Amino acid sequence: MYSEQAVRGAVRWASVSSGAGPVRVLPDGCLDLLWSSRAGLLVAGPDRTAHLSRSAPGERWIGLRLPPGVGPAVLGVPAEELRDQRVPLADLWGRAAGDLAERVEAATARPGWSAGGATVLQEVARARLRAAGGPDPLGAHVAARLATGATVAATAAEVGLGVRALHRRSRLLFGYGPKTLARILRMRRALDLARGGAPLAEVAARTGYADQAHLTRDVRELAGVPPTRLLAPPAG
Structure with a gap:
């Protein structure tokens, strides 16, 4: 199952893995803020070639795809430092990532888990973008x-x-x-x-x-x- 929704300044998406095999994610110039029910909060850096994403059966994913050029202002690091990588958000945000993880976990424990979790990610991204003075x-x-x-x-x-x-x-x-x-x-x-x-x-x-x-x-x-x-x- 995969669904996505274009919202102001980003794309929200969600999926539940069937565990049938790796999913080929094509490069798009974007950075994604991710939540996995198994791995927690992650950042997907900009890929130069396709990334093969592997998930456990039933693993739930929520993502906020930031348009090209926007991710560095939200995440606080140059995009090239994240190129071709998937890294824990805690490596970038420290304790703030733990606070966000608690909010997302609470939202995804309720009905409408994907919309609730995506809304939390979107609110945090917007706040950080405003604090940074907007994207370049x-x-x-x-x-x-x-x-x-x-x-x-x-x-x-x-x-x-x-x-x-x-x-x-x-x-x-x-x-x-x-x-x-x-x-x-x-x-x-x-x-x-x-x-x-x-x-x-x-x-x-x-x-x-x-x-x-x-x-x-x-x-x-x-x-x-x-x-x-x-x-x-x-x-x-």
Whole structure:
């Protein structure tokens, strides 16, 4: 079971594991604040390639997915320090993480556990974001431009930075440079088009790949499997 809901400035999601096998989580440039009924509070850093998430049967998960560039302001650490990692929130917040864990545990012990737990995470994230003065506006601007297919050079010029300076700022905001973020966002744009029914050759042309073979190679490198595998209906 998996469900998600877009809310102001984030995406709330919840799942209950069947324990059938690992779940392939594709990179998206985001950081997630997580709660697991088995592992407690965690942070999922920005991934460069797909992460295979393994859960016990019946394990419950709640997540708050923070848009690209927002996570560092909420969590209080540069995104590159969390790249390709899953770390206990207590490693970052200390005692404050313990207080939050108690609130989430109380919320998830009641009916409507997923909504209650997600609301607690969202309230804390909003409060920390306000205390930090909000996210760096560069993050949203750069991510939005790259998501439309703009080049790194054009994006750097638009925000008034050199390419090297944009690379440094991007590592702090997204966990990796703008070229990597652009590849990830292009892959996700391509998969969205393919899920809408567009043939892969057309998808490749519309999203800036040289051809379908280029699209397949790029998806395989980032996701670990070719697009046909990702687009296949679930077994059973």
